[in-house]
Each structure stands twice: as structure tokens, then as C-alpha cells.
Amino acid sequence: MSASPSPTDSLEQPAKRHLRPPSAVVETLGATTSETKEGLRKINNYLLKKEIGRGAFGTVHLGIDENTNIEYAIKEFSKSRLRKKEQMDLFRRGGPRGRGRGRMMGLGVNRGAAATATGGDGSGTLSNPLDLVRGEMAVLKKLNHPHIVRLYEVLDDPSGDSLYMVFEMMHNGVLMDVELDHVAPPYTEAMARRYFKEIMLGIEYLHANDIVHRDIKPDNLLLSKEKVLKIVDFGVSEMFVKGNDKLKKSAGSPAFMAPELCIARHGEVSGKATDIWSMGVTLYCMIYGKTPFTSGNLLELYEMIKEAPIEYGGDHSENLLDLFHKILDRNPDTRITMKELREHPWITNDNTEAMLSAEENCDIVSEPTEEEMKNAIKSIGSIFAVMKAVTKFKRHSRSLSQKSLDQIMEEAKKEDEIAEAKKEKVLKGANEVDELTEATQELQI
Incomplete structure (x- = not known):
């Protein structure tokens, strides 16, 4: 390979310091998946032309924005696979326990509840895969550097099983x-x-x-x-x-x-x-x-x-x-x-x-907060509510109106909110017990 002028060299002239803004990442929470006459899949305006890579939890596609003709690398994740893996990990560990001090945060190990899922202090051998994806997104939103790949958009089709991350295309590969x-x-x-x-x-x-x-x-x-x-x-x-x-x-x-x-x-x-x-x-x-x-x-x-x-x-x-x-x-x-x-x-x-x-x-960027980690994929919490709503809808007559479907979805979301509130209450109680136990042990010492 012949030598060529370095992009690094072009940055080597002294310049006035400036702060880089964080990357602007679009979150499209109501994306629609469709299929072309040629049998190719589309997610909103992105046409998935071919598979160019495969990982533990997802597939990478060469995608093209039909509005601009710009090519992107689009990572597709199976939400159900991530969820099953999460549940299996929790089952192997006997369910969430411990206080989750959050001393360190793996990118993909959320503080608090997610930390408890990895052994209480975030030191478990397996990260929660659902949070692994959320964490990667939260961090990439924060970073903005010419030598770090850029994330442009996150898309979620609530009626399907896939979640998509749209990255800049690196045409010359590894x-x-x-x-x-x-x-x-x-x-x-x-x-x-x-x-x-x-x-x-x-x-x-x-x-x-x-x-x-x-x-x-x-x-x-x-x-x-x-x-x-x-x-x-x-x-x-x-x-x-x-x-x-x-x-x-x-x-x-x-x-x-x-x-x-x-x-x-x-x-x-x-x-x-x-x-x-x-x-x-x-x-x-x-x-x-x-x-x-x-x-x-x-x-x-x-x-x-x-x-x-x-x-x-x-x-x-x-x-x-x-x-x-x-x-x-x-x-x-x-x-x-x-x-x-x-x-x-x-x-x-x-x-x-x-x-x-x-x-x-x-240039320093601030650490993702708990709220940013939680909301890196804002629709992730409603995925299963939508799935429940779709199941209920299929059990009803095909003549049901869109208004009826919306009502069913709203009921499913409320059910999930109630369940989540109960779970948080249980976790809070467990944490209080842990804190009381630790305080008692310290007094004994």
C-alpha cells in the first residue's frame, strides 16, 4: 500500500481550542418496515441492500437512504433475542439482587437496576445484553471525534422484532x-x-x-x-x-x-x-x-x-x-x-x-446520566406493551377500528406501567433491606 498524506497531518497546525458539540442522533420511535418489489427490506427511508457483517446480537447491512442516495452501515438487533438472553442471565443468577452501587458503569450495564442484574456492583461476567445495546447508543451520542465512528439514527419499528442503528459507512473496511x-x-x-x-x-x-x-x-x-x-x-x-x-x-x-x-x-x-x-x-x-x-x-x-x-x-x-x-x-x-x-x-x-x-x-464530554442511559432507546420499554396489544388485537374481530387498536395499546401500556411500578417498589424495598443489613453489620463491628 503506497503512502499518502495523513489526515492526521492535516490537523497538526496550531488552532484555537473549541468545544465539540455532542453528536446529534435522531431517534425514530415509530419506524415502519416494508418490502420492495425486488424483495429487499426497507426501514423508513433506508433500503437494506445486502448483509455485510454479523455479530452476537445483530446483523450489519449496507443500507442506502433513498432520499439522499447516501450509504450507511445499519446494525439490526433482534429485540426478542436480547430479551430472552436477558431473562436467561437473570434466571442463572437467581434474579436481581444487591444494591447496585454503580461505582463503575459498563457501557451496557446501567447503574441501579441493570447493575443489580450483573451481581450487584456491576462486576458480573455477563452484561445485560439489552443494556449493552442501550449503553453503546448512550455513549456514541455523547462522543464526537474524527477518529470515532458516528451514529446518525436509531430506529424502532414497534410492530416488529428489529431495532436499527444507522452508522456512517466505512467503505474501505477493516x-x-x-x-x-x-x-x-x-x-x-x-x-x-x-x-x-x-x-x-x-x-x-x-x-x-x-x-x-x-x-x-x-x-x-x-x-x-x-x-x-x-x-x-x-x-x-x-x-x-x-x-x-x-x-x-x-x-x-x-x-x-x-x-x-x-x-x-x-x-x-x-x-x-x-x-x-x-x-x-x-x-x-x-x-x-x-x-x-x-x-x-x-x-x-x-x-x-x-x-x-x-x-x-x-x-x-x-x-x-x-x-x-x-x-x-x-x-x-x-x-x-x-x-x-x-x-x-x-x-x-x-x-x-x-x-x-x-x-x-x-474535548471533554459529560458522562451519560442514568436518565440518558434509560432513555437511549426511548421505545424499548414499550416494545412488549405493543406486542401485547397486537396479540390482543388479533384475538378480536378484523372489523375493529384504529381507535379500538389505540385503546388496546393504551391498556397494555398501562398494565406494563403498573407492573414496572410494582417491580421498582420491590427493588426499593430490597435495597433498603440491604442498606439496613450493612448498617447493622457496621455497628456490630
Whole structure:
């Protein structure tokens, strides 16, 4: 791949500091799904042309806005699958319990009720998948950065099972295709430096806004039509309390996980340091076309990450090798920091290339509030009320008017509101019992 002017370089001139406004995300709560004569599905004005990806809870489509002819990447989620998974997780844990202190908020683990669903303090091994989607939306609404993918619209068809997220289309796909059984074509040092600096700017911005990505890898780094790198997939990200990035949970792709996460019962680790390690593994992929540690056995892979020597072949600069030793330092306490990365000779190309200043790059956005997390998908609470209403409607005569349907829907919503109020009352009572128990224990001590 030939070198080209870096989008990062174009931002490197000193500029007056300005605050970025949060991303404007449209919420379309009464979307309509239809089908064209050619058999293609539509959600409002978006035509779903073909499937371009698939994940644990959803499918990604190439979509086109028929009004503007602009292409988008549209993630489709099954609400019923998410709901079933949520109920199964609650069943395995014996139902919600604990106080849900909300010390840390996983993006997708709502404080309070959702935190109780993950073990009381948000430290459970599985996040509530319904909140996982809601959390990703809430955070993406807050962020606005040239190296973070943009969310434009969220659509919900209340009469169907699908929920849609409309993202900007990244036409040049993943940064590189890294697989277990073959070596991908590597980048030159110059191109690797360009893209790595763009990763740095995006991750630095996230860290400044108290967000740890936790799953940095080439698959989650996409290139736009203009070859600008953007970070995607905030499904396992974590938001931490300002000034304390210590996390307990392990998450992410095993081959890119930091050594301190490969230890059973590892306790609290620095989220920022784990992101730095994953950035280092990604840089290794760019230079060598493969990960530094490869094994089909997960336990063996973890042992390799913790102890195996890292091979640095090829004719590469001393500055790059020095950076690898510092970024792939197995000790998180001595691993290079983002600030030190900015000053490293390989990053600056021996002080011949500047970067956008950290101050200019890191406009701070406020953390999503509980209310914003709750309302990231405003229609999610009424989904099941609508489903109940539709079921009731089908049991009645086809001659029922729209007014009758509206009345049935209203009754179903009221039933749900009453049920929700009862559930909140029960949870509040449980929390009060927990608090009283803790206070009693403290007095005994």
C-alpha cells in the first residue's frame, strides 16, 4: 500500500481550542418496515441492500437512504433475542439482587437496576445484553471525534422484532484482515505510523472522557472512503470514575488482551494500560501481518501472552523496536503511557512530524446520566406493551377500528406501567433491606 498524506497531518497546525458539540442522533420511535418489489427490506427511508457483517446480537447491512442516495452501515438487533438472553442471565443468577452501587458503569450495564442484574456492583461476567445495546447508543451520542465512528439514527419499528442503528459507512473496511492461519500483507513503517497516530488520537480522546475501549484490534478499526481510520464497536467498553481507571472484569479478544488480564482472579487493573497493550499488539499486526502470540488453545495462548518471548524479525528501525519493547511491556506499571507515546521518537519520526495537541484533541464530554442511559432507546420499554396489544388485537374481530387498536395499546401500556411500578417498589424495598443489613453489620463491628 503506497503512502499518502495523513489526515492526521492535516490537523497538526496550531488552532484555537473549541468545544465539540455532542453528536446529534435522531431517534425514530415509530419506524415502519416494508418490502420492495425486488424483495429487499426497507426501514423508513433506508433500503437494506445486502448483509455485510454479523455479530452476537445483530446483523450489519449496507443500507442506502433513498432520499439522499447516501450509504450507511445499519446494525439490526433482534429485540426478542436480547430479551430472552436477558431473562436467561437473570434466571442463572437467581434474579436481581444487591444494591447496585454503580461505582463503575459498563457501557451496557446501567447503574441501579441493570447493575443489580450483573451481581450487584456491576462486576458480573455477563452484561445485560439489552443494556449493552442501550449503553453503546448512550455513549456514541455523547462522543464526537474524527477518529470515532458516528451514529446518525436509531430506529424502532414497534410492530416488529428489529431495532436499527444507522452508522456512517466505512467503505474501505477493516484496517487489516488478521487471521490465525495466515499472514496478512504488512504496512510500511510510514503507513503504520500514520494509522497508529490516528488510533492514538481516538483512544486518547476516549480516555480523557473516562472511557476504556477494551477491545482494540484491527477488526474494530475501520477505514473510510478517504482512508481515515475510525474506532468502532463500543459493546464491551467501560466507563470509569474520573481519576480511577481500575477495572475488575476481563473483556475483549484473547489475542489482544494484556498479560494482567490473563491471570485468574486478577483483581483490579488499569483500563488505560490494557488499552495501550492492545494498541501495541495492533501495531505489531500492522508491521508483521500477524499477532505476536498465536495458538488455537485459549489457556496456552494466555500463557504465551504472560511469558513467551516476542519475536521482532525484519529490517525495522531502532525507534520502532524500542517502542515495541515499551508498549508491549508486561508490567502495566512501567508500560508506556499515552503522554509518553506522544513524545516517542518513532511517533514523532525523530521530531519531524507533529500531532494535534492533547488539549485540542481531548474535548471533554459529560458522562451519560442514568436518565440518558434509560432513555437511549426511548421505545424499548414499550416494545412488549405493543406486542401485547397486537396479540390482543388479533384475538378480536378484523372489523375493529384504529381507535379500538389505540385503546388496546393504551391498556397494555398501562398494565406494563403498573407492573414496572410494582417491580421498582420491590427493588426499593430490597435495597433498603440491604442498606439496613450493612448498617447493622457496621455497628456490630
